[in-house]
Amino acid sequence: MTTRSTHPGIASVLAAAALFGISTPLAKLLVGNVAPVLLAGLLYLGAGLCLLAWYGWRRMRQGPEAAAHGPFTRADLRNLAGAIATGGVIGPVLLMEGLARTAAASASLLLNLEGVLTALLAWVVFRENVDRRIATGMALIVAGGALVSWKGGAFAFGSGSLLIAGACLAWAIDNNLTRGLSARNPVHIAGLKGLVAGLTNTAVALALGAQFPHLAIAAAAGTVGALGYGLSLVLFMVALQHLGTARTGAYFSTAPFLGAGVSLLLLHEPLAPLFGPAAGLMALGVYLHLTESHSHLHRHEPQTHTHRHTHDAHHQHDHDFPWDGGEPHTHSHTHAPLAHSHPHFPDLHHRHRHSNGTDS
Secondary structure, three states: OOOHHHOHHHHHHHHHHHHHHHHHHHHHHHHOOOOHHHHHHHHHHHHHHHHHHHHHHHHHHHOHHHHOOOOOOHHHHHHHHHHHHHHHHHHHHHHHHHHOOOOHHHHHHHOHHHHHHHHHHHHHOOOOOOOHHHHHHHHHHHHHHHHHOEEOOEEOOOHHHHHHHHHHHHHHHHHHHHHOOOOOOHHHHHHHHHHHHHHHHHHHHHHOOOOOOOHHHHHHHHHHHHHHHHHHHHHHHHHHHHHOHHHHHHHHOOHHHHHHHHHHHHHOOOOOOOHHHHHHHHHHHHHHHHOOOOEEEEEEOOEEEEEEEOOOOOOOOOOOOOOOOOOOEEEEEEEOOEEEEEEOOOOOOOOOOOOOOOOO
């Protein structure tokens, strides 16, 4: 039986958080050598090219089934276009511009707002259940983010902080749109997103007069992007399928702490006056998220869809084609009505409404 500590969604999002967290101070090292918009383009180009090469290699070596997760629908294309625009084009540019004006350690902690805004949008707009424990954790994270900007007896939200907050909002929208793509192949989705966003921002930067950097700098940016934006997004999408948007965003909130620590060690930046208390509040908020449990009697309505799956408790169905018993596999299948109670997350098969929104 899968335990909480070995849950594939949790393992995936924590790995995604680690990769993204480390990428922030590394991008700070590069932002002085490359124009911010061009750097955003190179980061996503590295992600897109590497992931699409990986996707193509898997298809050649193992056949179409190795990369299959079902065909794109019209809704998928709308979600993908919106995710590319917000998370691939707007968000990275705002972050790179913000990094140019903000210490990397403080910027890393401010990126906690992405998880908060992701959860708020999932809760308010997309009606995903968020209980009191999650709401309290979000409030603590917001309070920690505010303390980072406390200077001289007042809140000093400079242009850098506002740009980073804007990047967090863009990525929060992206995360909720990407939820609708979580049943598709994550390598394919992340690769397309990286390639289109990377080409767009690179073209815009060059058109505005940015100078293309030395090949070694461009390669370094591409490598950071492949890991911190490409592989990280793949793992994030895997987590979305298992955990839902709000909780994936909550677990992803561990990323800024690692980024802040690397910033202090690598860049030798001075600590903000209230960095310690801010980190403590944010850590407590993340702890509340990580220890949240959700269990109640719920009903699965009949549903027909296509995605990669194994025959677990939610996939007890017959096949209308010859099947050799291999798993996981991808095909259109129908879920019969089912009512039961067990600990669960709002994953691909548990996106149901709640009577009061405070089930735990």
